[in-house]
Amino acid sequence: MDKLIFHIDVNSAYLSWEATYRLQQGEKLDLRTIPSVVGGDEESRHGIVLTKSIPAKKYNIQTGETLYNARVKCPDLVIVPPRYWLYMQCSSAMHEIFLEYTPKIQRFSVDESFLSFSNMENLYSDYMELAETIKERIKKELGFTVNIGISNNKLLAKVASDLKKPDRIHTLFPNEIKNKMWPLPVEDLFMVGRATAPKLHSLNIKTIGDLANYDVEILKNKLKSHGQVIWNYANGIEFSEVRKSNSIEMKGIGNSTTIAFDVEDKEIAHKVLLSLCETVGMRLRDSQNCCTVVSVSIRGSDLIFYSRQKKLSVATDSTRKIYEVVCYLFDNVWKGNPVRHLGVHITDFCGNDFYQCSLLDNFNYEKDRKINRTVDAIRLKYGSKAVVRSCFLHSGLSSMCGGVGEEDYPLMSSLL
DNA sequence: TCTGGGGTCCTAGGACCC
DNA sequence: TCTGGGGTCCTAGGACCC
Numbered sequence: 001m002d003k004l005i006f007h008i009d010v011n012s013a014y015l016s017w018e019a020t021y022r023l024q025q026g027e028k029l030d031l032r033t034i035p036s037v038v039g040g041d042e043e044s045r046h047g048i049v050l051t052k053s054i055p056a057k058k059y060n061i062q063t064g065e066t067l068y069n070a071r072v073k074c075p076d077l078v079i080v081p082p083r084y085w086l087y088m089q090c091s092s093a094m095h096e097i098f099l100e101y102t103p104k105i106q107r108f109s110v111d112e113s114f115l116s117f118s119n120m121e122n123l124y125s126d127y128m129e130l131a132e133t134i135k136e137r138i139k140k141e142l143g144f145t146v147n148i149g150i151s152n153n154k155l156l157a158k159v160a161s162d163l164k165k166p167d168r169i170h171t172l173f174p175n176e177i178k179n180k181m182w183p184l185p186v187e188d189l190f191m192v193g194r195a196t197a198p199k200l201h202s203l204n205i206k207t208i209g210d211l212a213n214y215d216v217e218i219l220k221n222k223l224k225s226h227g228q229v230i231w232n233y234a235n236g237i238e239f240s241e242v243r244k245s246n247s248i249e250m251k252g253i254g255n256s257t258t259i260a261f262d263v264e265d266k267e268i269a270h271k272v273l274l275s276l277c278e279t280v281g282m283r284l285r286d287s288q289n290c291c292t293v294v295s296v297s298i299r300g301s302d303l304i305f306y307s308r309q310k311k312l313s314v315a316t317d318s319t320r321k322i323y324e325v326v327c328y329l330f331d332n333v334w335k336g337n338p339v340r341h342l343g344v345h346i347t348d349f350c351g352n353d354f355y356q357c358s359l360l361d362n363f364n365y366e367k368d369r370k371i372n373r374t375v376d377a378i379r380l381k382y383g384s385k386a387v388v389r390s391c392f393l394h395s396g397l398s399s400m401c402g403g404v405g406e407e408d409y410p411l412m413s414s415l416l
Numbered sequence: 417t418c419t420g421g422g423g424t425c426c427t428a429g430g431a432c433c434c
Numbered sequence: 435t436c437t438g439g440g441g442t443c444c445t446a447g448g449a450c451c452c
Contacts, residue, residue, distance in 0.1 A: 045420090048420055050420080066418055069418080111452080190451080191451080193449065193450050195449055196450085251424065252423075254423075255422085307446065307447075
């Protein structure tokens, strides 16, 4: 029996959600109808385009480019700040609607989900009608539009939802690949990005069809395993399952931040790292894991990025232990150059049900665990600013850094 | 006043072991 | 009296996605 998969993608997600909310608040102007973007705060050096409206796209404004640049392209551009709590609410409301139709849902990101309707022909005999119903319900009940791509694997469904926008339903079944997918430019294919596209162009591969019909051995030779992957995709070959998101075990947790000013002082760098460790540690404990690898990443004011990592001999979920390793790594690599961006990442998880104590130090593990758990509980209940380390008072620095925005929503990213 | 922040996976080189 | 070969682990960096 063939699988049946929908890929549902919110059109210009953040911007649509902003527009919908503002209309509900009584605003007259619909941001979707004018050149507009949701963008970060320039003063604190977060000034990039997060999402653009379709009219803004006509000015060739790209997601990720600087707001400065975007204004050069379109002087009348309307720029609104992000409201991540709102986007989480919109995402969840949409998810609730999906759940009325199938339990097999994979939330791929805040604004994209895969829904499986395999072996449900008895329930939904007409998939076009089903897609139409879902699309119209979202528009009517929540106020924003989506694209729905339909096929029998996730890759084709995803490519389909990316065809013409907004507010459309497209199918892309295997017998439609040749007509609907092969004429597209190769960079429209999932997993063909900034680095791969020029390599393919140099092989005279311009369209997805060119790639599909190219000699896979040459691709493997030039692009290693990635060559086989994108060749498969170009031919519509993909077999992964729609996996309920909570069944996917986390591989790593990281938080990073661009600091509003260049850091040239070790004490300040340590404070920023500590605030990052606080969020990372809390998320790690929330996931019921311990980690074995801790890494620090640095981007200098010259924008050059580098990182250092360390494997621990004993797994930990202690903020303090993570912070110690982070400082060790940072101090060993930092040569005093101005720092723009700092990050803390942890990987290589194991369960936290048996907590191993090192016999080699006199660290009080039990006390440390109790403190972490108590503080976590208070912050979950009353917000991340309910308990603050004294070193952050009057420091001008956030006491729990990372995640998106400065809102008081702990663990927002883990809600997905 | 000119580059965000969250992820996953892969690769290459070096250390080390047998 | 000139260097095999296989394997694992660790680390740094790069590519891709949203």
